[in-house]
Amino acid sequence: MRQIRFSLILVLIFSILLSGCNLPRAGGSTPTDSVMTIAAKTVSVQLTALVSPTSGTNTPLPTLTPPATATLQPATSIPPTVVYVPCDRAAFVADVSFPDGAVVAPNQNFTKTWRLQNNGSCTWGPSYQLTFDSGEAMGGAASTPLNVSVAPGGVVDVSVNLKAPAAAGKYRGYWKLRNSSGAVFGIGGNAATAFWVEVNVVSGSATPTATSAAPLVVYDFANNYCAAQWVSGAGVLPCPGTEVDAAGFVIRKDNPTLQNGVLYTGRALQTHPQWVDDGVTTGKFPPLDVQSGYRFKTTIGCLNGGGACDVTFQFNYRANGGPLQSLGQWNMKYTDAPKDLDVDVSSLAGSSVEFVLAVMAHGSSAQDWAIWFKPVIMK
Helix, strand or coil, X not given: CHHHHHHHHHHHHHHHHHHHHHCCXXXXXXXXXXXXXXXXXXXXXXXXXXXXXXXXXXXXXXXXXXXXXXXXXXXXXXXXXXXXXXXXXXXXXXXXXXXXXXXXXXXXXXXXXXXXXXXXXXXXCCCCEEEEEEECCCCCCCEEECCCCECCCEEEEEEEEEECCCCCEEEEEEEEEECCCCCEECECCCCCECEEEEEEECCCCCCCCCCCCCXXXXXXXXXXXXXXXXXXXXXXXCCCCXXXXXXXXXXXXXXXXXXXXXXXXXXXXXXXXXXXXXXXXXEECCCEECCCCCEEEEEEEEECCCCCCEEEEEEEEEECCCCCEEEEEEEEECCXXXXXXXXXXXXXXXXXXXXXXXXXXXXXXXXXXXXXXXEEEEC
16 A cells, blocks of 8 residues: 555656746746745655654554453352251151051950151150150050160161950051150151051951961071071081171171161071072071961161172072072162062971071172171061
């Protein structure tokens, strides 16, 4: 652009010079030096203006001042929400015996058992009590001590001995717990709701669930575990065993915490298969004369922390010295929930039966810490 303007100026100069040559001459005289000088100065000024650094096209751009950096203020912190957990509070887990609507005979003695979880923030001590609240007491004691300690998150079975009313009908009694200071509490978010027992009294000896005696523990496998013969692929195992025995082991593991993070309050056995792929450990118990109405009950699971647990639990038997037979088997992985078992063994009534508890690894036996919680024969 500057070259084009310069060329235009040169054309202008020549035009002026030519015009000067064509000016009328007074008396035919030539232009004076002063005229030429003025013309030359005019062109010089214009040239100077074109190349001057102060010309419009070459005026330096104004310096841009960047805006001041904004200072970010920290977000206002929101205080965490504080959730209040009552000291004493329970949660209903299951009816262990006589679920709602169970049929009983008039004047029948029976034992009601609830499974409760301590979901408060305080430990229940042995002096805590099961206490009658309202409804039909059915001859139950006003209060019954727990006689165990249950830490927050733990599970416990609480029982009361009752007697069905003489008249037919449906009856319900409400119960709560009482702490060592005498404060009564129950289940629910506010620990104010009672749990209950509900039975249907039906006359007649043909009542399917009627029995003349309260449920009774006939044989406790945990209490008698060293009376069994324990073996694995490595041979006969010592009882009690040790948790580092590569041949497999069995030990008492009372009050275990299972894979669901819940502490189960009560007797339990921990059995581990032989420490080889697909290892097995079995325990054969002394003969028991089975009667009608006998049932095998337990809760099976994996010990908390054994994330690789993957086993099969088996409940087997030999009747009158015969071949080994199965009453059931259940697969259990660490990601599964513990399972309550209730197996009717009445079909073996009249036989001398050796019951066999077995655990088998699926592949690697690492961390196959298999738990039998409260394994019993009941009537």
